[in-house]
Structures are given as structure tokens and as C-alpha cells.
Amino acid sequence: MTTNLTGKVAELRELRELARRGPSDRATEAQHAKGKLTARERIALLLDEESFREVEQLRRHRASGFGLEAKKPYTDGVITGWGTVEGRTVFVYAHDFRIFGGALGEAHATKIHKIMDMAIAAGAPLVSLNDGAGARIQEGVSALAGYGGIFQRNTKASGVIPQISVMLGPCAGGAAYSPALTDFVFMVRETSQMFITGPDVVRAVTGEEITQNGLGGADVHAETSGVAHFAYDDEETCISEVRYLISMLPSNNRENPPVHGSSDPADRRSEVLLDLVPADGNRPYDMLKVIEELVDEGDVLEIHERWARNIICALARLDGQVVGIVANQPGHLAGVLDIHASEKAARFVQLCDAFNIPIITLLDVPGFLPGVDQEHGGIIRHGAKLLYAYCNATVPRISLILRKAYGGAYIVMDSQSIGADLTYAWPTNEIAVMGAEGAANVIFRKQIADAEDPEAMRARMVKEYKAELMHPYYAAERGLVDDVIDPAETRSTLISALAMLRNKHADLPQRKHGNPPM
Numbered sequence: 001m002t003t004n005l006t007g008k009v010a011e012l013r014e015l016r017e018l019a020r021r022g023p024s025d026r027a028t029e030a031q032h033a034k035g036k037l038t039a040r041e042r043i044a045l046l047l048d049e050e051s052f053r054e055v056e057q058l059r060r061h062r063a064s065g066f067g068l069e070a071k072k073p074y075t076d077g078v079i080t081g082w083g084t085v086e087g088r089t090v091f092v093y094a095h096d097f098r099i100f101g102g103a104l105g106e107a108h109a110t111k112i113h114k115i116m117d118m119a120i121a122a123g124a125p126l127v128s129l130n131d132g133a134g135a136r137i138q139e140g141v142s143a144l145a146g147y148g149g150i151f152q153r154n155t156k157a158s159g160v161i162p163q164i165s166v167m168l169g170p171c172a173g174g175a176a177y178s179p180a181l182t183d184f185v186f187m188v189r190e191t192s193q194m195f196i197t198g199p200d201v202v203r204a205v206t207g208e209e210i211t212q213n214g215l216g217g218a219d220v221h222a223e224t225s226g227v228a229h230f231a232y233d234d235e236e237t238c239i240s241e242v243r244y245l246i247s248m249l250p251s252n253n254r255e256n257p258p259v260h261g262s263s264d265p266a267d268r269r270s271e272v273l274l275d276l277v278p279a280d281g282n283r284p285y286d287m288l289k290v291i292e293e294l295v296d297e298g299d300v301l302e303i304h305e306r307w308a309r310n311i312i313c314a315l316a317r318l319d320g321q322v323v324g325i326v327a328n329q330p331g332h333l334a335g336v337l338d339i340h341a342s343e344k345a346a347r348f349v350q351l352c353d354a355f356n357i358p359i360i361t362l363l364d365v366p367g368f369l370p371g372v373d374q375e376h377g378g379i380i381r382h383g384a385k386l387l388y389a390y391c392n393a394t395v396p397r398i399s400l401i402l403r404k405a406y407g408g409a410y411i412v413m414d415s416q417s418i419g420a421d422l423t424y425a426w427p428t429n430e431i432a433v434m435g436a437e438g439a440a441n442v443i444f445r446k447q448i449a450d451a452e453d454p455e456a457m458r459a460r461m462v463k464e465y466k467a468e469l470m471h472p473y474y475a476a477e478r479g480l481v482d483d484v485i486d487p488a489e490t491r492s493t494l495i496s497a498l499a500m501l502r503n504k505h506a507d508l509p510q511r512k513h514g515n516p517p518m
Contacts, residue, residue: 047083102132109146123252131169324352396501
């Protein structure tokens with residue numbers, strides 16, 4: 001051991017280099033052979049160059065038994081610290097699979113707890129780069145308690161700072177609950193999996209044979225379970241998209257999202273919308289193309305793109321301002337609301353409201369999906385989640401009715417009656433309790449049944465009902481629509497309305513918290 005300061009600094013540099021290098025070149029090669037980057041390589045991709053500042057790099061565990069006392073690597077299998085993304089502070093922790101398989105022990109958990117506390121105190125986003133084998137079995141219940149501390153902090157940070165989980169390897173058992181508590185989950189195909197019980201347990205208990213990816217891979221969670229918001233083919237693309245998402249979010253719930261200058265004129269007319277959306281309410285079209293036409297440079301970040309595709313949830317910009325867009329998708333299941341669509345949209349509305357992102361709702365909805373499965377699955381309860389989320393939201397809210405808006409689905413999709421600040425409609429709008437055919441069959445049942453030509457009578461009654469109660473200006477005449485607009489002027493109308501609402505302030509009744517439908 002050296003006694004002069006120069007020698008001690010040299011010793012410090014050696015220790016830091018040892019910690020940065022990791023356990024061995026062989027372990028690094030094994031990680032790369034799986035198609036996976038190391039924890040430090042991932043952090044370098046996420047953060048601005050040379051901006052990372054590590055915390056507790058020289059931390060080591062104090063456990064003994066089962067050979068642990070002979071293996072005390074620096075970092076204890078997790079790298080923690082902060083840096084910047086486009087110049088804004090972001091906190092990060094990354095499991096190092098090369099050390100104990102990234103498994104969580106007491107010291108490992110304490111490091112994560114500390115960086116989470118720092119992120120909450122600093123009011124900055126937290127990104128977790130997950131690649132761990134679960135609890136460190138050799139440390140017993142101390143490891144499990146470490147997860148409890150993470151979950152408690154995930155909940156404390158919810159709605160306060162953005163929390164983003166990036167799944168870059170296995171995540172099994174109780175470890176999977178932390179990503180589920182965060183705002184966004186990213187996954188990489190083939191290399192990342194999430195499940196509570198793995199294929200071996202499933203096989204032993206149920207006799208079902210399934211692979212890890214088949215049980216909890218990226219595509220499963222992006223398309224079937226809805227656990228993952230994004231899925232990508234490789235880590236580089238995935239982490240690049242995490243950076244893009246961060247650029248759309250505020251640092252915390254006390255700030256507004258970043259404003260970016262736009263070369264897309266605010267008063268740009270969109271004549272193409274007249275051709276994109278058929279006037280016939282029964283004809284499908286792609287609502288995403290409508291959104292791309294309206295927003296700055298057609299740039300849209302769709303959330304949960306492949307799950308519950310009958311509704312679109314997306315972040316985009318209008319005149320440089322970030323907005324959240326909720327829109328029915330007539331190109332899938334006619335844009336009907338069902339259990340999954342209601343859940344997807346409700347969580348997104350809550351996210352936007354928590355982080356001061358104005359909400360624009362585009363309606364073309366024929367109603368809720370009928371069926372025994374939907375009723376028995378709790379469509380009432382799940383639909384109420386979306387209703388609750390909108391009613392509870394205090395950010396600027398603008399709704400636009402393109403074509404159909406029928407029944408309870410019209411009310412739930414941010415109608416004026418539940419608090420939308422402004423409601424616009426195109427001349428093709430049809431707002432009604434139900435479609436004209438169904439309404440005529442109920443109201444004029446006797447006349448149709450008694451007529452010499454029931455089909456001719458039904459057609460006549462349908463036409464009469466449409467003329468009386470479903471013409472484009474019926475709702476406007478009763479103050480339920482603020483204006484009927486030229487579709488080509490939609491972009492400028494929305495931008496003008498957002499500018500007016502920018503300083504909106506609304507208070508909810510004082511309470512500990514609400515009790516939303518579950």
C-alpha cells in the first residue's frame with residue numbers, strides 16, 4: 001500500500017478500472033455471444049456522451065456462506081448513476097448479468113434504492129436497464145426484502161417522475177412487478193422475457209409445454225398481454241427509442257413537456273383529410289394516417305401499438321407542443337371499445353394527466369363491443385376505468401368527432417358532458433344513442449311490423465330518424481359541440497385551442513386519493 005497521495009490516486013484509478021472492466025473478458029464475450037450488450041455499453045447508448053456519473057461503483061456485498069465470501073466483485077452486479085439525455089438529467093440503473101447473473105442481493109438492492117430516492121428528490125426520469133436472474137438465492141430473505149423496497153419506491157414515484165423499464169434479459173418471479181409498476185416497458189425480441197412462473201413450473205403444474213419466449217417474450221407482451229408498450233429487434237434500436245420517448249416527457253409532474261421548434265406551419269391546411277376519411281360511416285379507414293396528417297411533420301410515437309389495436313394512444317407534437325392523442329381506429333374492429341381498449345386508453349389518459357400533457361380525443365366509435373365474453377369479463381368495470389380517467393383529468397382536453405359517436409362510448413370518449421374543454425365535429429358527425437337502423441327498429445317497431453312492406457317502412461323510418469336526430473348540426477344546436485369545422489382546418493383549430501388552454505387551471509376536491517374502478 002502506498003502512503004503518498006499520488007500513489008493513492010493511482011491505486012484508486014486501478015480500482016475504478018477494475019470495476020469498469022467487470023469480472024472478466026470471458027464473461028463479456030459470453031454476454032456478447034447471446035446478442036446482448038454489457039451494462040456499461042447500454043448506459044453509453046442511453047446517455048449523452050461522457051455525461052454518466054456513477055454512484056457507489058466500489059460497493060461490495062457483505063454476505064457470507066455458499067461461497068459468497070470468496071466472491072465480492074465491485075458494483076455487486078448493478079451499475080447506478082445519472083447522466084443526461086439531450087442535456088436533461090436522467091437517472092439510471094443497469095443490471096450487470098456478468099456478475100451473479102445480475103441477481104439482486106442486499107447491497108445490490110440498496111444501490112437501487114439510493115438511486116431511486118435520488119431521482120425522486122431531483123425530479124428527474126428514472127430508467128432501469130433490466131437483465132437479472134431474480135433474487136440472489138444465497139442471501140435468502142434479505143434479497144426478497146430488497147425487492148419490496150424497489151416496489152415501494154416505484155409506487156412513491158408514480159405520477160411524480162417518468163419511470164421507464166427496459167427489459168434486456170430475463171425478468172422472472174417477483175422481479176417482474178417493478179416494471180409493471182412503471183410508466184413504460186420496452187422489450188427486445190429473443191433476448192428478453194418476463195413471467196411470474198417460468199416454463200419449468202408451468203410444465204410441472206399444468207403439463208403445458210412452452211418456451212420462454214412463447215410464455216413471456218417481447219411479442220407475447222406487446223400483442224397479447226399488454227405488459228410491454230414497445231418491442232424491438234435489437235438493443236441499439238430499443239435504447240434509441242427510449243431516448244426519443246424521454247424527449248417527449250417532462251422531467252417531473254411540476255414541469256411541462258419540452259417544446260421543440262417546428263417548421264410545419266401551424267395554419268397548414270389538410271385537404272387530404274377529405275379523401276382519407278370516407279363520408280359513409282360504415283367504411284373503414286386508417287385513423288393513424290389522419291393523426292400523421294394533423295401533427296408536426298407527421299411524427300407520431302404510438303404507445304401499445306400492437307395491443308388493443310381498435311384504439312390508438314400516441315404522443316406527438318402540435319406546433320412544437322407535446323400532446324397525447326386517443327383515437328378510435330375504424331380500421332380494426334370498426335373502432336369499437338372493448339375491455340382491452342378501455343384499459344389501454346384509461347392508463348394513457350392517466351399518464352398524460354400526471355405529466356401535464358394535453359389530451360386530444362378523436363372519435364369515430366360505434367359503441368362498446370357486445371358479447372357474453374365482454375360482459376362476463378367485466379366490460380362495465382373496464383369501461384368505467386376510461387370514464388374515470390377522463391373525468392379525473394385536469395389537463396387541457398379537446399375532443400373531435402369525425403363520424404360516428406354512439407351511445408355510452410360517445411360519453412366515455414371525453415364528451416363535453418364529462419368535462420372536455422372544447423368539442424369540435426366534422427360535417428360528417430353522427431352523435432346519437434345508437435345507429436339509425438337500431439333506433440328505428442326500437443322506436444318504430446309497431447309501424448314496421450304492421451306495414452304492408454316492412455322493409456320499405458323501415459327504410460323510411462331510418463331516413464326520418466336521421467333527418468330529425470342525427471344530422472351534423474343537431475348536437476351543435478344544443479350546445480354539445482362548440483363548432484362544426486372544415487376538416488382541412490383541423491390542425492389550425494386544434495393548435496389555436498391548445499394555445500388558449502395552455503394556462504388552464506382546474507382543482508379537484510381535496511381528498512387522499514380517489515377509488516377508481518379495478
